[in-house]
Amino acid sequence: MKGVVFTEFLELVEEKFGYATVDHIIERSELSNDGAYTSVGTYDYHDLIRMVVELSQITGSRVPDLVKFFGHHMFHVFTKAYPELLRTTHCTFEFLPHVEKAIHVEMRKLYSDAELPSFRFEYPADNEIVMYYQSTRPFADLAEGLIEACAEHFGEPVRIQREDLAPHDGTQARFAITKL
Ligand code: HEM
Structure with a gap:
């Protein structure tokens, strides 16, 4: 890491x-x-x-609460370091896929040894996006904190329903994010 x-x-x-x-x-x-x-x-x-x-x-x-809190902090660190990210995306539903398609891709180019998670998306309704988190490291709590901070940044009230997926060790999770 x-x-x-x-x-x-x-x-x-x-x-x-x-x-x-x-x-x-x-x-x-x-x-x-x-x-x-x-x-x-x-x-x-x-x-x-x-x-x-x-x-x-x-x-x-609790450990998960501390990691989530750290996720909030990291969102601010990342967006301060790369302010252009917030100019090219305008809401949570745009930002999250952009992380997978562009931001983490850039990180891999910048740091060949970066270990990044991968995300997959589904769009069940206009006000809902589902993000699947997958990693070889157990940082679903960090992802949750980053998602929460992202929605807060864009001033969008959301409900985040998380389901931990097998093997239930924090390496795989499904986040259903609904705009309220
Ligand atoms: C809300 C959006 C984001 C989410 C959900 C997210 C998720 C994560 C997670 C969970 C990790 C920990 C490693 C793992 O799980 O395998 C991670 C690592 C990382 N992310 Fe993101 N990220 C987001 C946005 C960003 C942004 C905006 C940047 C930079 C501009 C960024 C750069 C990185 C870097 C540098 C690492 C560390 C890689 C390493 O340790 O080798 N992420 N990300």
């Missing part, structure tokens, strides 16, 4: 819970590199999961 995900995670933890908490989770997570991440490096995603589990133990917040 790209280093930017780790550096942003640790920055968010510092901002919300303070540096002592950052120190604490790095110390207790038995990380492969002692927590020294650079945004251009690539690291084992299990390290991120270990840090979230430690953070959950310290804060008492």
Whole structure:
């Protein structure tokens, strides 16, 4: 997983819970590199999961809630880094397919070692889009947070109904997103 995900995670933890908490989770997570991440490096995603589990133990917040919250943060990080994305798409239903068709494709070109999920879409009604998330990594919670932040960004009230698909480990999920 790209280093930017780790550096942003640790920055968010510092901002919300303070540096002592950052120190604490790095110390207790038995990380492969002692927590020294650079945004251009690539690291084992299990390290991120270990840090979230430690953070959950310290804060008492559930792991899925922490990962979703981080997804919100990452949406703002990504769109700040690539502001043109928000100029070319105008709503959630346009933005999400654009991530699969263009944004993640560009990321793969920029970083040959990027590990990205894939999405598939269905359009059951004018006010509903269904997004299937599939990855070799268990980050459906992150996807959910990113989708929520996307809808918030466009000021669109939506209902997101998530169904975890087999093997039920967070690597496959169906999100039915309905405009309210
Ligand atoms: C709401 C829209 C988006 C969703 C749902 C989404 C979903 C995800 C998820 C769940 C991951 C974690 C890896 C995995 O699951 O396998 C990921 C990774 C990533 N995404 Fe997206 N993403 C979105 C938008 C974006 C945007 C706008 C950018 C950049 C402009 C971006 C760039 C990346 C990068 C760089 C990674 C890390 C790749 C790696 O670790 O190797 N994503 N995305």
